[in-house]
Amino acid sequence: MLEQDRIIKINIEEEMKSSYIDYSMSVIVSRALPDVRDGFKPVHRRILFGMMGLGNTSDKPYKKSARVVGEVLGKYHPHGDSSVYGALVRMAQPWAMRYMLVDGQGNYGSVDGDSAAAMRYTECRLQKIGEEMMQDLDKETVDMQTNFDDSLLEPTVMPTRIPNLLVNGASGIAVGMATNMPTHNLSEVIDACVAYIDNNDIDIEDLMTYVKAPDFPTGGYIYGMSGVREAYMTGRGRVVMRAKAEIETSSTHDKIVVTEIPYGVNKAELIKSIADLANEKKIEGISNANDESDREGMRIVIDVKRDANASVVLNKLYKMTLLQTSFGVNNVALVHGRPRLLNLKDLIKYFVEHRHDVVIRRTQYDLRKAKERAHILEGLIIASDNIDEVIKIIRAAKTPNDAISGLMERFELTEIQSRAIVEMRLRQLTGLMQDQLHAEYEEIQKQIAYLEEILVNDELCRKVIKDELIEIKTKYGDERRSEIVYSSEEFNPEDFYADDEMIITISHMGYIKRTPLSEFRAQNRGGVGSKGTETRDEDFVEHIYPATMHNTMMFFTQKGKCYWLKVYEIPEGTKNSKGRAIQNLLNIDSDDAVNAYLRVKNLNDQDFINSHYVLFCTKNGVIKKTLLEQYSRPRQNGVNAITIREDDRVIEVRMTNGDNEIIIANRNGRAIRFHESAVRVMGRTATGVRGMTLDEDGQDEVVGMICIKDPETETIMVVSEQGYGKRSDIEDYRKTNRGGKGVKTMNITDKTGKLVTIKSVTDENDLMIINKSGITIRLKVADVRIMGRATQGVRLINLEKRNDEIGSVCKVTSETEEDIIAEEDSDASGKTQNDIVNNENEE
Numbered sequence: 001m002l003e004q005d006r007i008i009k010i011n012i013e014e015e016m017k018s019s020y021i022d023y024s025m026s027v028i029v030s031r032a033l034p035d036v037r038d039g040f041k042p043v044h045r046r047i048l049f050g051m052m053g054l055g056n057t058s059d060k061p062y063k064k065s066a067r068v069v070g071e072v073l074g075k076y077h078p079h080g081d082s083s084v085y086g087a088l089v090r091m092a093q094p095w096a097m098r099y100m101l102v103d104g105q106g107n108y109g110s111v112d113g114d115s116a117a118a119m120r121y122t123e124c125r126l127q128k129i130g131e132e133m134m135q136d137l138d139k140e141t142v143d144m145q146t147n148f149d150d151s152l153l154e155p156t157v158m159p160t161r162i163p164n165l166l167v168n169g170a171s172g173i174a175v176g177m178a179t180n181m182p183t184h185n186l187s188e189v190i191d192a193c194v195a196y197i198d199n200n201d202i203d204i205e206d207l208m209t210y211v212k213a214p215d216f217p218t219g220g221y222i223y224g225m226s227g228v229r230e231a232y233m234t235g236r237g238r239v240v241m242r243a244k245a246e247i248e249t250s251s252t253h254d255k256i257v258v259t260e261i262p263y264g265v266n267k268a269e270l271i272k273s274i275a276d277l278a279n280e281k282k283i284e285g286i287s288n289a290n291d292e293s294d295r296e297g298m299r300i301v302i303d304v305k306r307d308a309n310a311s312v313v314l315n316k317l318y319k320m321t322l323l324q325t326s327f328g329v330n331n332v333a334l335v336h337g338r339p340r341l342l343n344l345k346d347l348i349k350y351f352v353e354h355r356h357d358v359v360i361r362r363t364q365y366d367l368r369k370a371k372e373r374a375h376i377l378e379g380l381i382i383a384s385d386n387i388d389e390v391i392k393i394i395r396a397a398k399t400p401n402d403a404i405s406g407l408m409e410r411f412e413l414t415e416i417q418s419r420a421i422v423e424m425r426l427r428q429l430t431g432l433m434q435d436q437l438h439a440e441y442e443e444i445q446k447q448i449a450y451l452e453e454i455l456v457n458d459e460l461c462r463k464v465i466k467d468e469l470i471e472i473k474t475k476y477g478d479e480r481r482s483e484i485v486y487s488s489e490e491f492n493p494e495d496f497y498a499d500d501e502m503i504i505t506i507s508h509m510g511y512i513k514r515t516p517l518s519e520f521r522a523q524n525r526g527g528v529g530s531k532g533t534e535t536r537d538e539d540f541v542e543h544i545y546p547a548t549m550h551n552t553m554m555f556f557t558q559k560g561k562c563y564w565l566k567v568y569e570i571p572e573g574t575k576n577s578k579g580r581a582i583q584n585l586l587n588i589d590s591d592d593a594v595n596a597y598l599r600v601k602n603l604n605d606q607d608f609i610n611s612h613y614v615l616f617c618t619k620n621g622v623i624k625k626t627l628l629e630q631y632s633r634p635r636q637n638g639v640n641a642i643t644i645r646e647d648d649r650v651i652e653v654r655m656t657n658g659d660n661e662i663i664i665a666n667r668n669g670r671a672i673r674f675h676e677s678a679v680r681v682m683g684r685t686a687t688g689v690r691g692m693t694l695d696e697d698g699q700d701e702v703v704g705m706i707c708i709k710d711p712e713t714e715t716i717m718v719v720s721e722q723g724y725g726k727r728s729d730i731e732d733y734r735k736t737n738r739g740g741k742g743v744k745t746m747n748i749t750d751k752t753g754k755l756v757t758i759k760s761v762t763d764e765n766d767l768m769i770i771n772k773s774g775i776t777i778r779l780k781v782a783d784v785r786i787m788g789r790a791t792q793g794v795r796l797i798n799l800e801k802r803n804d805e806i807g808s809v810c811k812v813t814s815e816t817e818e819d820i821i822a823e824e825d826s827d828a829s830g831k832t833q834n835d836i837v838n839n840e841n842e843e
Contacts, residue, residue: 024175028339032174034181036333036342037354038133038158039165041172043087046076048101049154051126052134062105062123069119078148081119089116092124097168098183098217099476101130111218111261111298112268129476133160139365141358159358161472163189163351165333166211177339179332182214182231182239183263187477189348190469196348197462204232204345211344212484213239214327219260219481220244223324231329232344242485243323247310253287254310258300258323260481265322267291271300273321283320285313315495355465360455367451370444372416377441379417380424384434386411390421497549497568503768503810504545504553504570505579510593513579514570517546544770544810547599554631556596556616557588558649562641564603564634575776587637596653603632615676616642617652617664617691617705623738624688625679628655643687652705661708663733664692665718665745665758668700671789672742673733676707690739704758715786717761718746719769719796721753721805726793727761727786747792757809765811769797772807781811 034041040048050072056063069084077084090096092104095111106122109115116122141159146152169183192210196202208229213222221242222228231237241262248255261267271289278286285308292299302317304310318324331342335350342350383390393410397403400422407418427433454461501517547553547567555563563586571580582594603609612628624642631641642650656676665671672692679689694700708714711730719725726746733743746755761767763782770776777797784794799805 028174028177029334029337032172033177033179033332033334033339034165034170034172035157036165036335036340036347036350038160039163039168039170039333040158041087041170043072043077043079043083044091044101045158046072046154047084047088047091048126048130048133048158049137050076051102051124052131052137056125057131058103058126058128060125062103062125065104065106065119065122065124068124075152076147076154085116085119088119088124089122091130095218098215099129099162099167099186101127101133101168103127111266113266129162132162132472132476133158133164135159135161136358136362139362141361141365157354159362161355161468162186162476163193163348165351166347169214170333174339177332178330180328180330181333182327182329183216184211185215185478185480187473188212188215188480190473190477192344193348193352193469194466196345196352197466200349202345204343207344207348208232214329214482215480216241216263216482218263218265220262220483222482222484225484225486227326227329231331235329235331235341235343235346237329239327239329241325241327241482242318244483245314245317245323247314249310253306254304254308256302256304256310256314256317258302259298261298261300262322262325263327265325267293267298267300270322274302274317277320283313283316284308285310309498312496312498319496352465355469356461359461359464359468363451363454363461367448367455370448370451374441374444374448375414376417376420377437377444379411379413379420380428380437381441382411382413382417383407383421383424384429384437387429394422494550494566494568499548499550502547502549502567504547504567504597505573506544506582506594507579510582510588511579512570512582512585512594513573513577514547514567515573515575519575544768544808545597545599546810551599551601552603552634554598554600554653555582555586555594556598556641556650556653557592558595558644558651559589559592560616560640560642560644560650561588561592561638562631563588563594563638567599596650598653598655600628600655603634611657613656613658613676613681614641615654615656615662615679615705615707616650616688617654617702618642618644618648618688619651619701620645620648621664621666621690621692621694621702622648622688623662623664623679623691623705624686625656625676625681626684626686627681630684640685643685645687651702654705654707656707657709661711661730661735662691662705662738663708663716663730663758663760664702664705664742665755666692666694666700666702666742667754668695668697669718669744669746669748669755670742671716671718671733671745671758672738672740673730673735674738675735678738693739693741695741703755706758706760708760710762713762714760715762716745716789717759717767717781717784717811718793719756719759719767719806719809720746720748720793721756722751723769723795723797723799723806724752724793725767725784725796726791727781727784728789729786732789744790747790749792752792753805756806759809759811761811767796768810769806770808770810771797771799771804773804775804 030042032041038045047068051068054063054068054071056068065085065088068088069081072084073081088102089108092100092102092108094100102124103126104122104124107117108122136159137155143156144153145156147154165181166184166189167186169181171180172178188211192207195207195210213225213228221244223240223242227238227240231239243258243262244260245256245258248257261270271291274286274289277283278289285305286302287305288303290301292301304313331347332339333342390407393406394403397406403422404415404418407413407421408415454464502514503517504512504514506512549568551567553565553567555565565585570585573579582588588594598614609629609632610627613625614628614631616624644650658676660676661673662676663671663673682688692702708730715727715729716733717725717727728745746752748754761781765781766778767781768776768778779796784796787793
């Protein structure tokens with residue numbers, strides 16, 4: 001034959017397509033995906049079948065793993081030995097399988113990621129529960145197929161009594177699809193199977209009362225149920241897993257002790273990642289991380305620094321390490337040879353159907369065998385009743401076949417019965433053995449009736465399936481290892497931050513930061529102050545506000561927009577740092593700037609937001625009142641909070657309860673007092689009404705607005721540009737209607753400079769003053785005496801530089817010993833230092 005005659009021309013596109021489809025189907029059906037009935041891939045099925053064939057059962061000594069691998073490779077699984085040994089090892093690892101099917105002896109790896117010893121060193125045998133997977137395999141319960149060389153038969157599926165796919169899960173990557181199924185508790189799954197058998201119309205919601213959530217061999221917590229529910233409903237979902245950790249307190253420092261980790265997490269890598277995060281300062285507060293695990297169990301100890309909050313550190317560890325991770329459920333399995341995505345009910349249904357099929361086929365086999373035995377017994381009974389004649393026929397026959405033929409003719413027996421009589425032993429001629437024959441025949445007739453009843457009575461068949469499942473539950477069922485935490489579905493970011501007191505600082509050029517209040521210390525009146533904030537050239541600190549970490553900060557810009565940030569979302573900086581450009585945190589227009597804020601504890605409190613108001617005051621003396629509820633839905637890009645006229649801007653925003661008195665002050669040293677009821681409630685985008693009439697000198701403007709909430713204890717503090725300030729009684733200011741010019745609040749001279757701010761203060765407050773040059777001073781309000789409203793006041797701060805002026809003034813809590821004690825005893829008294837710091841923005 002010529003060379004060219006042996007070359008067959010084919011289309012490469014068709015060849016690639018058909019070859020790849022053949023390959024992908026082989027991977028899907030014969031390698032990567034488990035069968036929905038027994039939960040096995042072919043390699044696992046062949047390992048168990050091979051071990052059973054070797055007699056490597058739980059009641060016999062261990063055999064070398066290499067012996068088992070060789071058996072499986074040589075007879076059933078023509079692939080690499082590593083694939084077989086890898087699957088065998090996994091079936092013997094207590095942290096990988098919820099119910100181990102193989103009993104391993106030797107080094108089978110560890111939860112630290114150590115690999116198992118080579119198969120020539122390790123030994124194995126079947127676990128008792130592994131043998132249950134193959135119960136009744138010899139009773140024609142499942143289809144058999146030939147092996148790779150057609151020399152032996154192997155099962156296509158196991159006649160399992162255990163819902164193995166749900167119980168032990170599965171994972172595998174096929175071509176174009178993958179499966180990832182979590183492990184479950186055997187008792188729960190069997191209860192669900194029994195419930196399904198009792199009522200085939202049961203819905204997934206009801207099944208979930210039995211199968212509550214996955215149950216992982218490594219324990220830990222199932223954190224939140226929304227992902228679990230989605231997985232059971234659709235076959236796909238995300239189960240959040242958390243390590244089990246406790247905080248141990250001692251006199252020196254706290255410890256976080258982890259005793260259970262999420263499924264599939266490498267313990268050694270977990271500890272290394274924690275140490276790396278601590279070294280890189282990504283998590284503050286960890287001094288050491290040790291693995292103290294031993295044969296008693298797992299124990300990872302994380303030492304927390306003395307000044308750190310252990311709960312905060314633990315929550316950061318959950319967020320940034322594999323102490324919390326998720327299991328992506330993807331329930332893909334082979335149903336009648338085809339891959340399908342299955343929900344919880346599907347998985348239970350197909351297993352129960354498989355058990356039904358197995359029970360029917362086993363019953364048919366047992367019935368056939370019972371009838372065959374009854375047939376023989378009938379012949380033996382006839383022979384024993386006519387024993388003398390039977391012996392005579394046999395003795396007269398020349399060959400056994402003649403004897404068989406003679407018996408068949410004389411007693412109308414079948415060949416099988418006649419052969420059994422011919423082969424009967426002499427001892428069966430005794431009276432005792434004859435009684436036993438009759439008893440056995442009666443027993444087998446009852447068995448035949450029972451087996452026939454199973455085949456025709458579906459109710460009885462279901463009862464048999466249920467009883468066998470309950471027997472398995474009794475033998476191997478155990479308690480849940482993974483606890484379910486229903487309380488929280490998601491991360492609560494507030495868990496990661498202690499509710500500490502902060503000072504929010506905003507500079508004139510729009511830089512923002514939060515600094516712990518404890519960094520600032522009190523000084524006596526008239527001191528020089530300490531360097532507070534490094535600022536850029538020509539920049540100065542313009543706003544300084546107190547808040548706590550869990551508060552919501554509402555930012556209002558001079559153009560009348562409102563933005564929201566949690567305080568913990570504001571970058572932390574030291575007293576001397578510059579802060580971060582506010583444009584990087586909020587979507588603010590380049591020609592706009594934040595110049596007012598509110599602090600609200602919780603925007604979800606309906607009673608609070610519907611009983612409080614936001615009060616705006618602008619540079620030109622316009623005032624507006626709107627319900628807080630109008631601003632309770634944060635948006636990424638902010639909302640219009642007030643409509644501002646072209647030559648105006650927002651200078652002050654306050655929260656009121658509807659029954660406060662308002663005082664507005666201007667640059668020229670006058671103030672007006674009126675009740676807030678004089679201002680009607682308007683919509684979010686309204687402009688407002690006149691609050692104060694300004695002087696017509698072209699330079700006058702409003703410098704501040706305060707809300708009086710406790711006239712008995714509050715006094716009015718005003719501060720001028722050159723560092724002068726004074727306190728006056730509220731009653732010095734007579735009540736008028738809004739829109740007037742007001743009365744004198746400070747005697748303005750060249751020495752004092754124009755008015756800078758107006759504040760409502762008490763003796764418990766401190767005043768924090770920041771100059772435009774960045775110098776800060778903190779002084780006690782109690783050191784400033786109360787004087788008449790028309791005086792020029794006393795010097796609060798010495799301005800060392802001639803051109804320096806007061807930039808911003810803020811009141812904070814006093815750091816007296818009584819307040820610190822009050823904060824520590826806050827649980828008992830109900831009043832905390834936090835309440836005192838922020839009282840200007842709450843009831």
